[in-house]
Amino acid sequence: MGYTLYGKAGFGSVCVEAALELVGADYEFVEADPLGDKGEQRRVRAVNPAGQVPALILPDDSLMTESAAILIWLGDRYPQAGLAPAFDTPARAVYLRWLLFCASAIYSTFTLSDGPERFHPDSRTHDILLARANQRRLDLWTLMNDAFDGRSGVFLLGDRMSLLDVYVAMISRWDPGRAAFAEAAPALVSAVEATEADPVVAEVWARNFRMDG
Template structure:
């Protein structure tokens, strides 16, 4: 099977890139940054009119968007990779809760801060929107920090796509220094995930913090 991943360094495509490497699936990476004018934006718009990465073209030509949906699809398509807890288990419940929490809550704050003009046309209000999104993001991290009990990964003894998703987002605003200082429990679990040789290799070419 061969996939085509549309993405950009350091963005939400990193988690899908990492999982494709972990499961050993053949894939082609197509640069498609939503932050670059010209060819890359046009390329992305053709597969996702929302201009968001990642977008994944499946071997049969089907286009998938939404990072959490793609991750779940890959865990179902490659169950032997062991990158999701088994259905019906307590670990699965924790996994689904926090994967959805990250996708539904965190991503909306980045949509606001990355391009505030989409939500409020007057530039005089953009700084306020960005500050509000940052405050919300910090509160969300601290909520997760208070409730997750790593063992040693976020929902059990084995690393899964939730760990990779969380590790990826920890590199974004409010930044790694803030994350390590304010979310030590999560940071310790993320460090374990990032010590995995495949995760370390993919993250090294995507993040420089």
């Protein structure tokens, strides 16, 4: 039996969809909109009590959530795909550090934009909250940029694409958008472009994003 991925086009499920394709796993995609109407939100919560996607049902029927954890798990589960550095390499620490940075520092800011009322009940504060979140994302991309500037190899960890590249390529398409990302993190652009040029990733991206930007 294969995997079941709950997600929505353009949402955080994109990186998991790409990872499943890249490792050649058998999976079913079930559309689930965490920002949809009440019924749709209830449906997401029935799968993931946090009410978020991605949610991945593993072949043993257990639930896995948290995009970075899922990527780490899939990368390790399918070592032959070469999408995660081996345990005993220096690149492993870099991979884990920045995957978790992207998840905990950058992706977490989207919990604000997906529901600013959860952070401040007065809707008059929301525009400024969203603007601050965008600025925070750019500051964090710059911080990451500085760590990878001058690296060797086109991808973040060298000459081979890893799931870290896939994760960054996905999140960098979200607000405040790819142009602002490129300005804040020019050294990351070549990795993102090379990742999106991978034929498997390109197919997943075409299903999930408008590719004119």
